[in-house]
Amino acid sequence: MASKEYEAVLKALLQAVQTANESKAPKAPEGIPVGVSNHHIHLSQADLDTLFGPGYQLTPIKDLSQPGQFACKETVTICGPKGAIEKLRVLGPVRSKSQIEILAGDGFKLGLKAPARLSGDLTGTPGITIIGPKGSVQTTEGLIVAQRHIHMTPQEAAAYGVYDGQIVQIEVQGPRGGIYGNVIIRATDTSALECHLDTEEANAMDINSSTTIKIIK
Numbered sequence: 001m002a003s004k005e006y007e008a009v010l011k012a013l014l015q016a017v018q019t020a021n022e023s024k025a026p027k028a029p030e031g032i033p034v035g036v037s038n039h040h041i042h043l044s045q046a047d048l049d050t051l052f053g054p055g056y057q058l059t060p061i062k063d064l065s066q067p068g069q070f071a072c073k074e075t076v077t078i079c080g081p082k083g084a085i086e087k088l089r090v091l092g093p094v095r096s097k098s099q100i101e102i103l104a105g106d107g108f109k110l111g112l113k114a115p116a117r118l119s120g121d122l123t124g125t126p127g128i129t130i131i132g133p134k135g136s137v138q139t140t141e142g143l144i145v146a147q148r149h150i151h152m153t154p155q156e157a158a159a160y161g162v163y164d165g166q167i168v169q170i171e172v173q174g175p176r177g178g179i180y181g182n183v184i185i186r187a188t189d190t191s192a193l194e195c196h197l198d199t200e201e202a203n204a205m206d207i208n209s210s211t212t213i214k215i216i217k
Contacts, residue, residue: 028159031212035194036202040089042099051132058092079129082111100143103200117144149184151191169216176206
């Protein structure tokens with residue numbers, strides 16, 4: 001085979017392999033769905049037992065977007081130095097430590113300043129009094145304002161060109177749209193694709209359950 005013919009065949013083969021690989025590569029959805037959350041609480045089994053009785057089991061009423069997580073029938077009251085918030089929804093399943101997620105505005109009512117943190121990052125956060133139907137608990141930490149973040153799988157992260165723990169910006173379209181910074185990527189095998197904002201952040205840009213966002217790196 002002549003040299004030019006050989007080069008042409010080799011080029012065609014390489015192009016075919018590249019095309020096949022590109023067709024197998026994960027494609028990023030054009031818009032990422034948004035989940036809007038109100039204040040809520042996650043309880044440890046020990047605190048659940050104190051608040052609702054020994055051996056108490058949570059009562060699921062609605063599955064949430066992230067696999068294995070659910071809203072419960074149970075609610076509690078939380079109390080700070082200046083005030084209280086009643087009927088705070090419990091989310092399941094139980095965790096190793098209780099975590100109370102409030103809105104920034106709730107801090108004024110409670111008289112406590114909660115830092116913006118990712119779920120599970122509780123070191124140095126304020127404690128609070130939790131009251132249930134069978135008892136009360138005074139936590140030493142656990143009160144946070146949820147740091148905005150995006151759940152996705154590692155494969156979806158690769159498609160978007162981001163990685164777990166990366167800080168990005170997101171863009172929201174619409175009359176009150178804009179850009180939010182300090183949005184953290186959370187890429188795990190058990191994640192469902194969704195950007196999590198709280199109700200204060202969502203209201204500021206007129207975001208609802210049908211809104212989608214775009215990542216800006």
